[in-house]
Amino acid sequence: MKPHQIEALKFGTKYGIITGVIGIIFTVVLIALNMLYNQSIEKTLSGFVVLIVPIITAIYIFKKKNNSLAVEQAIGVGVITALVAAIVTILFTYLLTNFILTDFWDNSAAINRIQLKEQYPAITPEQLQENIALKQKMSWITYPFILLFNLCIGFVVSLLTGIALKTK
Secondary structure (H helix, E strand, O other): HHHHHHHHHHHHHHHHHHHHHHHHHHHHHHHHOOOOOOOHHHHHHHHHHHHHHHHHHHHHHHHHHHOOOOOHHHHHHHHHHHHHHHHHHHHHHHHHHHHHHHHHHHHHHHHHHHHHHHOOOOOOOOHHHHHHHHHHHHHHHHHHHHHHHHHHHHHHHHHHHHHHHHOO
């Protein structure tokens, strides 16, 4: 590995851990405010900010420290940051949903049931139960989704940041 690759790996890992910890704090605040199951646009946008700002910050500090930045370096730092943050988030989500809030999936299903009834008033009880059962069966998809989502956002944000901050 070249020195810049090792440095990008270190930066990405450091800021990925920081991003993951910020995400954990965000989730704890949501729990404290009884907003964990809330699906508002404000909560979604706040979650984006929690992921995007540390990626941009990591790339900016990387550039400042090295007095130069190539788009490839920005992508490296950003994607590694997003990857490490995803791993931290997946581990925390697993602990949260299986050991801390053991009724998490049941609560999610209850909220989902209410939302489905509101969206589709003509839904039959059988259809409703089928839909909820399928979603509960597919809850494992949450973990790879977190990984893919973080990597996609990390790539796009780091590409745009790299283009904006690259040195000539």
